[in-house]
Structure formats: C-alpha cells, structure tokens
Amino acid sequence: MLRFLLRRLLMLGPVLVGLTAIMFVIARLLPGDPVGLAAGPNATQAERAALAQEFGLDRPVWDQYLSYVAGLARGDLGRSLMTRHPVAEDIAIYLPATLELVLAAMALAIALGLPLGLLTALWQNRWPDRLGQVLAIGAISVPRFFLGLLLQLVFAMWLMWLPLGGQLPVVTLPPPRVTGLVTLDAALAGDWATLGAACRHLALPALALALSPLAAILRMMRASAIEVMAQDYVTAARALGLPRRKILIKTIGRNAVSATLTVIGLYFGWLLGGTVLVETVFDWPGLGLYATRAILSQDMMPVIGVALVTGLIFIAVNLAVDLAYGLIDPRVRYE
Amino acid sequence: MADPPLLELRGVSRLYRPRRSLLARGPEVVALDGVSLRIAQDESLGVVGESGAGKSTLTRIILRLERPDAGQILYRGADVARFGPGALRAFRARVQIVFQDPQAALNPRMTAEEIVTEPMLVHRDTVGLDRRGRRARVAELIETVGLRPDHLRRFPHELSGGQRQRIGIARALAAGPELLLLDEPTSALDVSAQAQVLNLLIDLQDRLGLGYLFISHDLAVVRYLCDRIALIRQGRLVEEGPAAQIFDAPRTACARRLIDAAPDLGAPLRSAGRTTGTD
C-alpha cells in the first residue's frame, strides 16, 4: 500500500514533464503573436523586443522549455505576460474559487446521484425508472452555459431569489483567507452572514455544473447496481432471508459503488478543466476565467500552468479513487 | 528403427512470472514441470488433472502459441521450435484444436459456413481448392459432423451448444489435420450433447485415423474415449499408462483418489461416509 503510493508519486515527475512538453509544443509551435498582443497596438519595435527579452520569448523553444522545467522543480510556473505576475501566485488566487465550485458541484452530484441510481435500479423498467433515465439523458444534453443562463434568468432576474453572479456581494468583505474557499473561511471565522451570502452565490453555478455529473453518476450507479443485482450473492442473500435494507446497502450498494467510483474520478477531473463556461456565465473568479483571459491574449505561461495544476489535481483525485476502491473491495491489490 | 511418434513432448516446462508493473515481476508460477508425453498415429491420449494443473498451457505450448522454458516438442521427430514460417504453417494445418466453450471459440460475426471455410482460406496453397471446391468440402464436413446444410447459414448464437461444438470440430477438420487437441470439448455440454460429441469423436477417429490429445477433468469420459491416460497434478506428470491399467491398478495415491472420487453409475450405492477437512 505504502509502496503503491510511493510509486504513484514517483510517476508524477515524468507525467509533469511530459505534460509540459505537450503544452509547450502546442503553445510555441503554433503561429501567434503574444508579444504584440501584450505590448499593445501602439508599441514600438524596441518596446516589443524588450518585452520579448524580458519574458525570454526571444530564445529558442527548447531553451525556453528547459528553463521552464528547471523552474518547475522549484515550483516556479513562469510569469504571465498579461498580469505580469508569477503564474504560481495568480493560480494560488484563482484556484480556490474553482475548487470550491467543483467540490460543491461534485458533492451535490454524488449525494443525489448514488442514492437515485440505486433507487432507479430497484425500480428497473418501471415508470419512475424510465422517467429518470430520460431526465438523466436530458440533463447530460443541456449545455452547461445555457443552463446557467436559464438559472440566472429564472432565479436571479425574474424571481430574484439568488444573486446573478460573483462569489460574494460587492459590499461584503471577504472572510480572512485561510483555505481560500470562501464558504469554508467564513465558517472558520464564524461569520454566518458572510457564509450565507457565499452559499447563495455558490448555489446557481454549482447547480449548473452539477447537473451532468449527477446524471452520469446516476446512470452508472443504476447500471452497476443492475449488474450486481443479477449476481449470485444477491440471490443468495435473499434466499437466506437477509432484511431488505441490509441487502440494498451492504450487498448491492457497496458493490455497485466501486464501479461508480471510476466515473466520479473522471468527472471530477473533467469538471476542473471544464468550469470555464460556467465561470464565464456567473463571473466566478476562478481558474477558468483566468485561463480564458490568458488564452484570448495568447499568454501561454498561465495556460500551461493551469493545465499542469488541473492535471495534477486530476491525478490526485484518481489516486484517491484507487485508494477508495481498495477500501470498498478487498480483492484490489496495490501492486 | 521405428517411425518417430506423431507428437512427442520431452521434459517440457513452463514458468509464468506474472508482471506486477513495468519493471517488477512477481514470483514464478509453475504451469508445467518436465512433462514428457508421446502420441502415436491414430492413438488417443487422455490428459487428466484438476483445475490449475496446467492442462491448458499444454495445448498452447504444443501449438507454439507459447514457448516452453525448457524441453522440446517433436512433431514426427522434428523440433517444432525450429520450424521456419513455412514449416510452421504446414504444422498448424496438421495439428488443430477444439475448445471447451464452443460459444467463445467461434467468431460471433461469422456464419457457420465462413467459420468452417476459414482454415481452407488460410491454407489455400496446400488445400488447393477453388471456391466451388471449398463449398463442396464444407458441405461434406458439415455432414461428417452430423449437421444439416441449413445450419451453415446460421451464426453461432443461433445454434445449440452441441451444434456449436460440432461446428468447432468441422473447423478443426477443414485443413486436413492428423492430430486434434481436444481441450475439455464436452464439459460445457449437457449430458446428451456430450454423448453425441463423444460418439462423433470416436467415429471420426475410426474413419480418419486421427491422433487425439484429449484434455479433461472427467475420468469416466477419458476412460471411454482414450487408449492411454496421463495424470498431471500441479504441472507435473504423476502417472501415465494404458487406460485399463490406470483404472484397475493405479500406482499412485493421486490416481486412486481421482478414481475413487469419480461418480459412477455402475454402483448406485450410497456411501454414507463423512469426511471433513480443508481442501
């Protein structure tokens, strides 16, 4: 187990280097004029050259890559042309908001998806199940940004129950920064008013983001629960008179969740890289907005940094999924 | 000097080292340990053993789908390991295999006719039949294994287990083999289908003079079909000899245990003995 963890951590190095290489190839080999965009239309030739030199963009690509990797070892992700800040600092500012959003969405999706999947599996092919399946496919099919717009329209503009966007009201001072997650920080500070406001701001974007993983988890849970229910050990449990609740949770639930874990891990990673659209709609000051702004100005260092950080979190989540797998299923060996 | 046997195994060993990761390999698992066997022309040798005894590895090694870690496989006196591409192809036309699970052994995307034709296409050069000749040969084969021509148009899932196994046998016969490796060919079948297939195999051997290597866990079936029996246990050859001798005067405890355990309809008496212990 410890060896397994160690080996997986050792694999991180090559993965990060490889990831950087891919992003570098894409970012640097494609045509584009980041310096021109950053310097502005009125910059002189000399100003542009100075800027290029300051950011090392005048050096050959392989040289830039090597120094980037060297910096990586020190936790240096380069500097942004756009903000002129070190990318690592920028990410430290924007990452918590995205994490908060994704965690809230995933928590919602898991909390509803698992039990609903189990229930629809029990009602297999009866009308609640069929309805659930259509709704789930529908939920996967709604574009998240359109859903976001609809939610804004209904809950923020017409009903005025919830705020339109942002992480906190403009007039509210953010709670003292501990974790960077506003809700958590507010709770830690005991500032219940701010916590309430933060939750109200979080509700709509989290909902917009949660819908499709919710549906996917529900469907996966249903499918694997149906598969499990056909197993001999479920028949055996019923034949031996075990109470229904015990069969449902200990026998069917446990075994079905282990298959669903993979989907949860995949979706977590996918959401991290896919908050862009929802953040745009809700003006959520997260990594997605940061990356979008960087991309539009062809400022590659932040883009590479964001890709690396989300990739890293993705790997970590999947490692956690693998470990959880072992907790649920004793047959899993860490080798 | 007598002719060399059809197939001979000399001290064949095979170890597996399950891969743990990219670099590390796990501890060795012995699948076969110095097994020597001979099969003469039109002789049938039964190989009996419990699950995990290495029976299936045996067929894969004979067919050169895997290489032995030690020992030799001789086909008519020639070392199979030294066959070049041409000789190997000829060898693979002469030695064919029939599998345990006829459902999995047939390509689900092909009709029975395509399945039986396939070996003739693969060995087009040696079989030397044109399209019409192949059709005629398939019709002949399908009758040989006791099926009707209309079965040829069906896909495997449209056939019963026994019928599928007959298709599997027809395919094995298509390239004109001398030796059939039968890997538990009846253990997935019902009693009457098993009897049908066993009788078919006997009939084929009598007519075509085939050699059989018959792998099974069922002693009675092996006793019924085979001239000689080899018992293997944990990859090792325990006892080998004429079938009657093994049954009537087993020399090893292992053989006796297997024979005593096998249910036999000959004596419908209840043994009320009670055994306990771990397996």
Added chain:
Amino acid sequence: MTAGTRLPRPAARRPRALRRFGRNRLSLLGAGLVALVLALALFGPLLAPYPAHVAGGIDTAARFQPPSAAHPFGTNELGQDVLSLTLAGARVSVLAGFSVVLIGGTTGTLIGGIAGFLGGWIDEILMRLTDLMLIVPNLILAMTVAAVLGPGFQNMVLALALGWWPGYARLLRGEVLAARERPHVTAARAMGASQARVLVRHILPNCVSPVIVKMSLDMGFAILMVAGLGFIGIGVRPPVPEWGTMLATARAYMPDMWWVAMAPGLAIFVAVFGFNLLGDGLRDSLDPRGGR
C-alpha cells in the same frame, strides 16, 4: 489493479440488435431527432423563413421584437429572425461535431488498435502519450489552439480533434486486448492465419460496436464543445450563424430580451439529446452489458 472479473461479453448480433433497437421507443425518438438535425444541417438555410438574415442581412427597424407569428422566436439586436439563424446554425454545429468525432475517432482507433495488437514498447509509448493527453484538460487545449490559430471552421475542428482521440485509443486498445485472448482468436492463430488476417477478420469486427456507440454519444458531446467555443468567442467567423456565438451575444441583453437566447439554446439541447438517445439505444442493443 482491477476489481474482480467481468463476464465475457457475448458479441453483438446484427439482426437481433436491430430488432432490439426498433423496440425501444426512446432510441427511435433519438434516431428521429438526429434525422431532423441532419436534415437541418443539409437544408437549414433553405428552410429559414428569412434567408436574407442568414446571409448576414440586418433590419435595424425590427430590433428585439418579442416572439410573434412572424418571428416565432423573436428578433435579435440586429433585427434578424432568431429562428432563421438557428435553423441555419445547425450546419456548423453538426458538420464540426461530425468532423471532430470522425477525425478523433479514426486517429484514436488506429492508435489504440496498433498499440493493443502489437504490444511491447510500441504499446508502451503510445499508451503513455494517450494517458498524458487524457490528463490535459480538453476544453483548455481546444481553446488554446483555436485562439492561436484564429477563428474559422477548420481551425476549430482541428483544435477539438487534437484532444479527442485518446478516449478512442484507450477504448480500442482495451477491446483488442480482450478480443486477443478470446478462444476464437486463439483458434485462428492456431490454424496458422497471418497476423493481418487475425486482426482484420477475427479481432476488429468484434471491436466495432463499442466504437460506434462511443461515436454516437460523442457527437452530442462534440456539438456541446463547438457551442462552448462559440460562446467564449473563439469559434467560426461572425456572419456565419452558430449556436454558441448566438448565445454569447444574447447574454448581453439577458433579462429583458431573453427570447434571443431561447432558440439556439434549445437547438443545442435537442441536437445533443437526439445523439445521446441514439447512442444509448445503440449501446443497449449492441452491447447487452449496459442497462436494461
């Protein structure tokens, strides 16, 4: 590391699969929606009630008219008929989605098939690359490439296809590895069939169904991504009607002129819903492992 073993999957059966598909009303609905969307992609501009608007014509006198008989989904900030633009917009979405899935699917299938069949160090290299590409966030990759290459149909397709193949490579490699161990493939090898024959005749035909299912499901996903790129402002060039771009513009006039957003949003939903239902139905009928 794996958990237990799965039962070997009986491979797909064509005639029965077709019957099973036909019996499922939802799949038929999906097929119908897909047919509708495809028809729009082909003939959308011809069906548009205001072809002039599709071509870029504007009518400033008729800005922001709410839904009416003349304009069922209202008009936009340039006085163009929203319904006409939406009908015409199907072409970009469907064509781009289709190209992305086709390019990504073919590339991935090829890579995965080669890796799975050849094994060894080729497999090792290809799969490490695939794993890396799977970690790169898809949308960010596509946005980056599209932004650098500039707006335009081909650039957008290229940007999306670049991150699209790894899923297929994984899928096909797994299928090939599983198929390679099946007895009927062993039988083909044991009868002396050549490598190529084993691959083409005995392995690949048994790996096709999951790829088809994935492609169908991915069409919906690709349409979502195309719209997403349009929404951020890196899609096709403006006068060409595109659903995501329309939504992005509509957002600026949101609470009061809400109708401008409805038609393109619903169109995306209907198209994606159709492909998802179709793919789901295909999975159920081709692959008994899933759901019902």
Added chain:
Amino acid sequence: MPPLMPPLLEIRDLHLTMATRDGPAQVLTGVALRIARGEIWGLVGESGCGKTLTGLSVPRLVPCPPAHYPAGEVRLDGEDLMALSERRMRALRGRRIGMILQDPATSLNPTMRIGDQLADVALAAARHDPALLGPGPARTAARALAATMLDRVGIASARQRLSAWPHEFSGGMRQRVLIAMALIGAPDLLIADEPTSALDVPVQAQILALMQGMAADRGLGMILITHSMGVVARACSHVAVMYAGSIVETGPVVEVLDRPAHPYTRALMAAVPGRHTPRGTLRALPGTVPDLLAAPPGCRFAPRCPRATPACRAARPPLRPLGAGHAVACAHPDAPAHG
C-alpha cells in the same frame, strides 16, 4: 387411521410461465413433489428443463414479472407458501428454508468478511426465532454461532477464519462456507442447486459427503439439483427426473436407477460413460430439449422418443404409480419387474 401429518414440502401441480421477448414460455407445467424430513431428493435433468426454477420457486425467489404462476401450491408443513405475503415469506427464508447456489465463486459477497456474512444471516433468522442465538448481546452470539458453524462444515481454526475475505478461500472452502450459511438459521429444508458442479472431482466428493452428513445429523429434507446421475447415485435417497418443465419419473434412487421406466431416464443414464462402458457403445439421445415457446402438445419428450406413438403427441401422460414409491409419466414405460 390417524390424520396424516403433512409432508415437510409438498409441491402440487406447479405451473410457471415466463414472459420473454418472443412471448410467454411455459417453463414449468405441473411439477409435483413430496419430500419428508430426512430424505435427500435429487432433481435431475439437462439444462433448460426447469430444475433451477423449481428450486427457486420454493423460497419464491423467481422475480415476478417476468415470471408468473398460473397454478400450483408449494406447501411447507402444510402451509401454502404461494399465498403468503412477501413479508412473511422473508421470515421463512434462511430460517425454515436454506439455499445453496451453484457457483461458490460468485455466491459470497466479495466486499464483506466471511464472519460478517454468516452473522448477518444468523441475526436475520434470530429476529423470528430468538432462541437461535441464546442469551447475551446478539452480535456476539451471532459471531459465536458463525464460528461453530464454520467448524462443523470442516473449516479449520474457524474463529480466525471469521475475518477472512471470500477471495482468500478456495472453491471447496467457499462451498463449505455457503453450506454453513445455509444451515446457520437451522432450517428444515435445504435446497442446493448444483452445489458441486463448479468444483474439482475429489472436492465434489467431499462436499457431497459433508452435505449428506449435515442432513442426516439435523434430519433435514433436502433437494439436490444436479445434471449428473452419478451425483444422484452417490448422494440421494430419492430422485425426480425433470424434462421440459415437468417431472417424468420419480421414486427412491434404488428403484429408479435400477429399473428406469421412462425412456428419458434410460437415455440420461445410458449417455454417461461409466467406468466399464466399452468404447463406442455410449447411446446418445438424438436432438435437443424443445423450445419452450413452441413446445409440442402432448408428451414433450415425444419428438426425441424412440417409442412415441400418435397418442403420445396428442395427450400428456400423467404420473402413474408403479409401486414401491416409483412413478412415471409415460404412456409406454418399461414395466419394471417388481418381485
């Protein structure tokens, strides 16, 4: 004469129809069986003849739909199980009726320890039969009982093995655990569906002997579902031969195996090679079990029967007693010579 005690299990005229994609299939057509305490019944036949569904019908474990019982009774000590509510039925499972399924590899929950699985069954049974566990905290008592049962089925150092996972056991050991699970609620009736088919031959013999011993010790009635006449000969006191949904011959093993009256029984026995069957003399029954969607009217065996007459194809012969508890459903049985 005093009123007769009802038998432990009586199945009367049980019919079962299964809805399939291609229409209803008549899977069971009038199964009848009487089992007393202490009897081991072999239910034998080829796959698809309805043995497993008969076994599953007793504890009512066949899902309805797609299944449907148009007629029939299943009486346990005289009480009709078909008329019970699901709730009352659940109280009988495990406590009055124990069950062992075919494949020991898949019949244990892979994500729970052996001891917990055994204890859960004991606890469930104890809800309806508090005397089962004795005094003390239920969980502890249940675990103690689990250890005792593991010991009884011949698993060494049972107490330590309680915390083992199913995948750490061999096939034979797992089947022993399943026997312990089936018997931990002290049932009166044990139904075992092919309990040895997935095991190696020497282990098969051990497991059969174990089941016989446990049944004898506890005076159980037992149904042993199998496709092997050899298993019947070895382990059973009575046998019922099934073909295409009904019982075609029934009686004490000695009677039926020595004097088989139904052509199908004879064919089944002749199709299995024995120790001294000479090569090439196996008599194989031609054809296959009929498609239950379009089963022939009359005797369902008629299409494969060497002595079928037009009368056989017109009407189904009922089970007729031949004496000595032996009965056969055939218009032209081999008359067993009773002396």
